[in-house]
């Protein structure tokens with residue numbers, strides 16, 4: 001597994017503090033981040049691949065400082081957004097998955113094989129030639145996942161990947177996440193989704209207020225919101 005290290009990280013947006021002196025070392029395979037709206041979860045998640053640069057402190061992935069070695073870090077860390085429309089960039093499903101490989105300059109046959117395998121892994125092969133923007137919400141999120149994982153990141157960060165989905169699709173996507181071999185850091189409001197994870201962080205007011213195995217962390221969270 002990769003080692004994700006937050007060292008004394010604080011952050012503010014336009015002078016409004018949102019994270020306060022967060023230090024963490026994340027090495028587990030499946031890590032959940034839960035907490036109230038506006039508590040700082042997305043900001044924390046986005047720092048792992050440099051979408052947000054900390055105002056103070058530093059974040060490193062496998063010893064690579066995210067602020068200085070962003071390109072290398074982003075090769076290791078894939079990111080899945082809440083809204084898949086924000087990351088679908090090509091007209092068809094197949095083209096969108098293939099687009100993720102463009103920078104790797106792989107031989108055509110290898111690139112085709114990897115795209116086929118990624119489509120197959122998420123049940124998208126029958127939709128390969130369909131316009132990506134006409135997929136259902138659940139299918140779009142599967143496409144976003146396929147398009148990120150085809151590049152073989154070591155770590156996947158997902159920021160509320162099921163929030164826009166109906167209950168059935170949310171469960172389907174969560175099942176896919178649960179089966180991933182890649183290291184996963186997932187922000188979610190669906191507490192059931194992280195119950196089987198290795199570690200759960202509870203964020204409140206920009207601080208990590210619980211950091212434990214799921215049962216203990218979720219009990220601490222529920223006690224706070226009761």
Ligand SMILES: Nc1ncnc2c1ncn2[C@@H]1O[C@H](COP(=O)(O)OP(=O)(O)OP(=O)(O)O)[C@@H](O)[C@H]1O
Nearest residue numbers: 013014018035036037038039040041042043044203
């Ligand atoms: N780009 C931004 N500019 C200004 N303020 C921001 C920005 N992004 C987030 N914030 C603010 O920072 C705080 C933390 O936001 P963040 O998105 O990290 O929280 P969150 O825990 O993920 O919330 P939610 O569960 O609602 O998605 C909030 O008060 C939010 O309004």
